[in-house]
Amino acid sequence: MREFARFLLGRRTRRRWIHLILGGALAMPYVFVGQIVVGPAVRARYVFADLLAQLLSFAVALPLAALTAALFPLTRPLEAGAVRSLCGVGAERLSSSPARGRAARGRAAAWFTLHLGLGGIVSGMSLALPPFAATLIALPVVAVVRDDLLGLPEALDRGWVLALMPVAGVACLVALAACAAVAGGLLARWAPALLGPTPEDRLAAAEARAADLAVRNRLARELHDSVGHALSAVTLQASAARRLLDRDPEFVRAALTAIEETTRRTVGELDAFLGVLREGDAPGTAPAPTLAADLDGLLHRTRASGLRVTATIDADPESLPPVLSREAYRIVQEGLSNALKHAGRPVLLRIAVTCGHLEITLENPVSATSTSTSACRPGGGHGLRGIADRARLLGGTVEAGAAHGVWRLHVGLPLKGPA
Structure with missing residues (x-):
């Protein structure tokens, strides 16, 4: 149980979580560009309120991020520095030089896309799930919120359903921590392959x-x-x-x-x-x-x-x-x-x-x-x-x-x- 708790909330996991949130922050400018492209295409009046438009904007943002990493060789040393500091990957397994050559640029672009993609997903979950989970945990005990503010359906007034709400809230938080830990671990595992030195770099x-x-x-x-x-x-x-x-x-x-x-x-x-x-x-x-x-x-x-x-x-x-x-x-x-x-x-x-x-x-x-x-x-x-x-x-x-x-x-x- 202690190992599972360390896996979810240990120091290394928390640092990797921060790395993912930074990836989500880096993805926001590309998402805004995607919204400019997607909004007129799907004729959405409010892109922020349309889930489909948001997903399409995110899908447009990732190729733009890959193109940025391919065009700017300094992306690789910047990302390698963040991985060394936050993901616990040794400096000897990463390259600190700009990406030169097609293979190195392709790997840097793949890494940048993964970082921003997983970071955007985990960042969105980190923004949405904690308030939702807190609401579920508070439902059985805050009668005013339950009856007057939320206007819950009558089916939720049953006692056993309300009793399960805190369990569902805690499960949401655990799922969020598990997703962040798994995503951070995957990035840490893939970093040496994508940000490490190529044969040309070694030569x-x-x-x-x-x-x-x-x-x-x-x-x-x-x-x-x-x-x-x-x-x-x-x-x-x-x-x-x-x-x-x-x-x-x-x-x-x-x-x-x-x-x-x-x-x-x-x-x-x-x-x-x-x-x-x-x-x-x-x-x-x-x-x-x-x-x-x-x-x-x-x-x-x-x-x-x-x-x-x-x-x-x-x-x-x-x-x-x-x-x-x-x-x-x-x-x-x-x-x-x-x-x-x-x-x-x-x-x-x-x-x-x-x-x-x-x-x-x-x-x-x-x-x-x-x-x-x-x-x-x-x-x-x-x-x-x-x-x-x-x-x-x-x-x-x-x-x-x-x-x-x-x-x-x-x-x-x-x-x-x-x-």
């Missing part, structure tokens, strides 16, 4: 998530390569300056100058990256150092850390495409950063253009101990993974590994590859 959402993930991965790579290299360089520069503080003041002065330049540059890049994250701008607004403009500064800062770098440039960086120049700079930066962190030995850098490819090669001697330590370093491997991601996006190849006591990183990037 668009997946593409949006993929694009967002690509932007995040791009920013993560840029942060790792830029900030990681800067921190490694600054750490080694500070360590070298501390060891030579008393013996080589000139080197210390150069190291401190390099630390200042590195941190200033990195802070500027970090501010730009954070601006992208805050404002949601395109990743292209982030700082983009290139091989043509920034390679010399990168080599200077790396050498100031105490790492000997021998660079051979057999290419014209100015002639490289901007995207290729930017990604090549990050690859060289990450290769030098790995050498700073793991090798501590002279590094040979060669950049050349051969057979339509930009070839980047970094080599440095390593011992078995340093190779093993590098490979087992906790949390390592992100740099090589970032290099591989950049090369793959440009249609290039990466080879990295130790052989015969030399660690070699070789990257080949086509000059005309996928953007």
Whole structure:
């Protein structure tokens, strides 16, 4: 009995009842338009007093409501918001985007028609049945209303008929609550099918998530390569300056100058990256150092850390495409950063253009101990993974590994590859 009472008058049922009444309110303008059309057609002098005219007006109103939902895509997110708030349907089962495409518009139109149709019926019952039920319940006890105001037929003066009037009134109220509960439950069940995302919506959402993930991965790579290299360089520069503080003041002065330049540059890049994250701008607004403009500064800062770098440039960086120049700079930066962190030995850098490819090669001697330590370093491997991601996006190849006591990183990037 308690479950039945909760089904009829529970909090969820009451909220769904409100949703149905809102549907009835939304249906009224369409019903008024229907009355304008139906009134002259049935030659009804007073449309409000003619039940047939009212039913015909309601029948005309529903196709107009469906047409409205089909023409205005924003109907779907508005209805989905009402369903989330009042019908208890989870947001993950509904679509919050405007209806695009024929299938989505058709579903939205079907839902809007159902909402207004059932809402109009339940709203009419909610207006008519409570006063009628109250009158039936009061008939046996209010003699004045029974005898003088209503002018009831003599057949209703029988005692057993009057005794059943309150029962009939209560039955009307229960029937009203049951109709509202059933109609609300049906709408809640049909809402995910009619207001939920279509396959096109799911595809668009997946593409949006993929694009967002690509932007995040791009920013993560840029942060790792830029900030990681800067921190490694600054750490080694500070360590070298501390060891030579008393013996080589000139080197210390150069190291401190390099630390200042590195941190200033990195802070500027970090501010730009954070601006992208805050404002949601395109990743292209982030700082983009290139091989043509920034390679010399990168080599200077790396050498100031105490790492000997021998660079051979057999290419014209100015002639490289901007995207290729930017990604090549990050690859060289990450290769030098790995050498700073793991090798501590002279590094040979060669950049050349051969057979339509930009070839980047970094080599440095390593011992078995340093190779093993590098490979087992906790949390390592992100740099090589970032290099591989950049090369793959440009249609290039990466080879990295130790052989015969030399660690070699070789990257080949086509000059005309996928953007």
